[in-house]
Amino acid sequence: MAENIISLKNISVSFDGETILDKLNLDIQDGTFVTLLGPSGCGKTTTLRIIGGFQEPDSGDVFFGKERINDLPPHKRQLNTVFQRYALFPHLNVYENIAFGMRIRKKSEAEVKAKVAEMLKLVSLEGFEKRRTSTLSGGQQQRVAIARALANDPKVLLLDEPLGALDLKLRKEMQVELKRIQSRLGITFIYVTHDQEEALSMSDTIVVMNHGVIQQIGSPTDIYNEPENGFVADFIGESNIVDGIMHADCDVAFCGARFACVDTGFAKDEEVDVVIRPEDIIVVPKEESDLRGTVTSVTFKGVHYEMYVNVPGEEEEWIIQSTVAQEEGKEIGMTVTPENIHIMKKYTGDYAGDEELE
Amino acid sequence: MKKDSWVASPFMVWVVIFTVIPLGMVCWYAFTDASGAFTFDNILKIGTYWTYLKDSLIMGAVATFFCLLLGYPLAYIMSRASWAAQQTMMMLLMLPQWMNFLLRTYAWMTLLENNGLINHLLGQLGIGPFHMINTKGAIILGMVYNFLPYMILPIYSVMEKIHSSLFEAANDLGADKLATLRRVVFPLSLPGVITGITMVFVPSVSTFVISKLLGGGNNMLIGDVIERLFVGAAPNYNVGAALSLVLMVLILISMAVMKKFDDGEETGGLMM
Numbered sequence: 335m336a337e338n339i340i341s342l343k344n345i346s347v348s349f350d351g352e353t354i355l356d357k358l359n360l361d362i363q364d365g366t367f368v369t370l371l372g373p374s375g376c377g378k379t380t381t382l383r384i385i386g387g388f389q390e391p392d393s394g395d396v397f398f399g400k401e402r403i404n405d406l407p408p409h410k411r412q413l414n415t416v417f418q419r420y421a422l423f424p425h426l427n428v429y430e431n432i433a434f435g436m437r438i439r440k441k442s443e444a445e446v447k448a449k450v451a452e453m454l455k456l457v458s459l460e461g462f463e464k465r466r467t468s469t470l471s472g473g474q475q476q477r478v479a480i481a482r483a484l485a486n487d488p489k490v491l492l493l494d495e496p497l498g499a500l501d502l503k504l505r506k507e508m509q510v511e512l513k514r515i516q517s518r519l520g521i522t523f524i525y526v527t528h529d530q531e532e533a534l535s536m537s538d539t540i541v542v543m544n545h546g547v548i549q550q551i552g553s554p555t556d557i558y559n560e561p562e563n564g565f566v567a568d569f570i571g572e573s574n575i576v577d578g579i580m581h582a583d584c585d586v587a588f589c590g591a592r593f594a595c596v597d598t599g600f601a602k603d604e605e606v607d608v609v610i611r612p613e614d615i616i617v618v619p620k621e622e623s624d625l626r627g628t629v630t631s632v633t634f635k636g637v638h639y640e641m642y643v644n645v646p647g648e649e650e651e652w653i654i655q656s657t658v659a660q661e662e663g664k665e666i667g668m669t670v671t672p673e674n675i676h677i678m679k680k681y682t683g684d685y686a687g688d689e690e691l692e
Numbered sequence: 693m694k695k696d697s698w699v700a701s702p703f704m705v706w707v708v709i710f711t712v713i714p715l716g717m718v719c720w721y722a723f724t725d726a727s728g729a730f731t732f733d734n735i736l737k738i739g740t741y742w743t744y745l746k747d748s749l750i751m752g753a754v755a756t757f758f759c760l761l762l763g764y765p766l767a768y769i770m771s772r773a774s775w776a777a778q779q780t781m782m783m784l785l786m787l788p789q790w791m792n793f794l795l796r797t798y799a800w801m802t803l804l805e806n807n808g809l810i811n812h813l814l815g816q817l818g819i820g821p822f823h824m825i826n827t828k829g830a831i832i833l834g835m836v837y838n839f840l841p842y843m844i845l846p847i848y849s850v851m852e853k854i855h856s857s858l859f860e861a862a863n864d865l866g867a868d869k870l871a872t873l874r875r876v877v878f879p880l881s882l883p884g885v886i887t888g889i890t891m892v893f894v895p896s897v898s899t900f901v902i903s904k905l906l907g908g909g910n911n912m913l914i915g916d917v918i919e920r921l922f923v924g925a926a927p928n929y930n931v932g933a934a935l936s937l938v939l940m941v942l943i944l945i946s947m948a949v950m951k952k953f954d955d956g957e958e959t960g961g962l963m964m
Contacts, residue, residue: 388863415860421861423858424880434865437875
């Protein structure tokens, strides 16, 4: 198992009496692509800034390998950052931007030249040496920012929502590219985003955060398929989250219907959150299921239809994704296979999107 | 060119009446003698006044240098301060400017006099008295005092636009405070520095009030000479106009040199 390259121990930060990070503990393995994911105001950027040295925690320790680096200023840390708005130096051309760190470290001209060429190749910007940064597109500026950071051979690269300002198509391209660069260099990437799809497609490990507290750490498949609480389930993709009661192991009741599931270890008649992904719901004739509802809207989404279903007694409408469209106003039955019913302990916090801090 | 360029016409009229025509008159005077015949004699008279012109250029340069020395760090500190602190500093900087220019300069006279306030206070400490008034130093002090804001403001306004993320980026890439100042802040603030230098140098070189009040008549600058040629006991508009023209050309040349220096270094310095 790989060594931890970054460890955060009991990090707390508050600002104006508001808690940003609350006794956060996080170990990041060397050579992995780790994403800090959460809604704005969840503390993910603050966590990144603490690792980068731009912000001091009120309490707690930051370790780089085995060394405590709390008091080490950013310019002495073996990590580099790709900033949200690139922060390229407007008075320098592409070549000199990438060379900036090496110039500080007084590298020879030959060394600088070779490294800049290597970096430009890595980010597919050969021939852009003499260009002014202001003449580059957003995507190209982003690549320069990545090259500039990587030119210093950091052990860890921090990326603060680097794709946020790009359009969708470019963002997808850059996601693939970032992942390629990371696996090629084999260094640790710590990536901050609020975009769950971005996190799922690039990361080895996702750290889901809310209100300064880590909600779940796991691989993308774990996070998606086995969310630990309602917040994670809701934030990672769309979900139907309803109240349920565990009658016994593998036996749950919700919305007036009783289903077999695969979860065990809950107390008898414990109140739980039941999470069902919209794509896991199978539409059946209404006679075939106790879980019934009326279709209120149907939207074509390309790959599938998205339908909202009003289930009697439920405050929120159910969301279903299916390749077969139903008629609006039709009463349908719904069923779910046992392994697609996720039972979680009741989550008492608020859900994603309920508020926008920051 | 453009359809709505006519909106500039009031300004065009203004420019013609108050810039083009007067400038033409200055030229006309400069290249004619008392009888109205064309001549180069007035321009060639510059040799007679060379010492005054030289003194003006040197003292203007020295004053500009001190303004830069005082103004640059202050502009930097101001640009990085909190919004409230920035407002306060700006207020303190502008407050004296709202007082009359002559009054401010008169105030320095009373401060610098042989038995003025400064010598009086120094005397209490057993130092002095120093001869300060009517020296070149007093004139330079007057220039620095009066024109310092013109150095600070343009530099500040450029520095204030340098986004804090550039400081973090430099820091992240291994630059300490000094390296960041040298490699990021200074090159980006250069357009402000050029503007500041121009805005201090030009009025310093051509001033006659400061030299008259604080220089006491025996430290004449080219501005005083020109003033005398127009309103003195023996006026000579032709030579006065010629001197003005020479001074203007010299200032234009120095500005062009500065501009060239700026362009060579950077074009997009004002942008983030």
